[in-house]
Amino acid sequence: MNEYRIRFINSADETDFDVVVERSEEAAIAAFRKARSMKEICGVEMVSEYVPPTKDQEREALEQIRAVLSDFDVSTGIGAAFYGCCPLAESNIETDYVDSLKDFYESAKWEADRLRRQVKELKLQLADVQRQG
Structure with a gap:
């Protein structure tokens, strides 16, 4: 998402601005017009990129x-x-x-690998105990 500063003429015939966060300049203008019911826009400039969406x-x-x-x-x-x-x-x-599902998968895989190693180690320990006993 990007942050756009939109300049417009307000009801007092003064230049004003508002900030809109949207994917594109066109989407910012559409969202601005929908929210303010205004048609006259003087200019649009991107203020910053990679802004978190609402x-x-x-x-x-x-x-x-x-x-x-x-x-x-x-x-x-x-x-x-x-x-x-x-x-x-x-x-x-x-x-x-x-x-993310990828994080869940990698975490579960890591845990499964850890448990497999633990089972293998415990089987070896059990075999040692059985040989001694």
């Missing part, structure tokens, strides 16, 4: 993603790849977490 913007984007993904069954490559991502994204939005 929760409402994230929710709207997630709905658009869901709409696209609804065309793909989990038996398709894209459907399978994104299976479970939307509920996690929704949870991230509501809780301000930044969890």
Whole structure:
């Protein structure tokens, strides 16, 4: 997302500005016009890039993603790849977490590998005890 400063003529015929966070200049202008019901814009400049979106913007984007993904069954490559991502994204939005399925997978894999090593070590210890006993 980017932050845009939009200059406009206010109701007192004075130049004023507002700041809008959107994906593109066109989206910023559309959001500004919708929020203010104004048509006369004097100028638009990008103030900064990589600005965090609002929760409402994230929710709207997630709905658009869901709409696209609804065309793909989990038996398709894209459907399978994104299976479970939307509920996690929704949870991230509501809780301000930044969890990912990749992180969950890597964490679970690391834990499974650790447990396999532990089981192997315990089997060796058991074999030693049985030989001695």
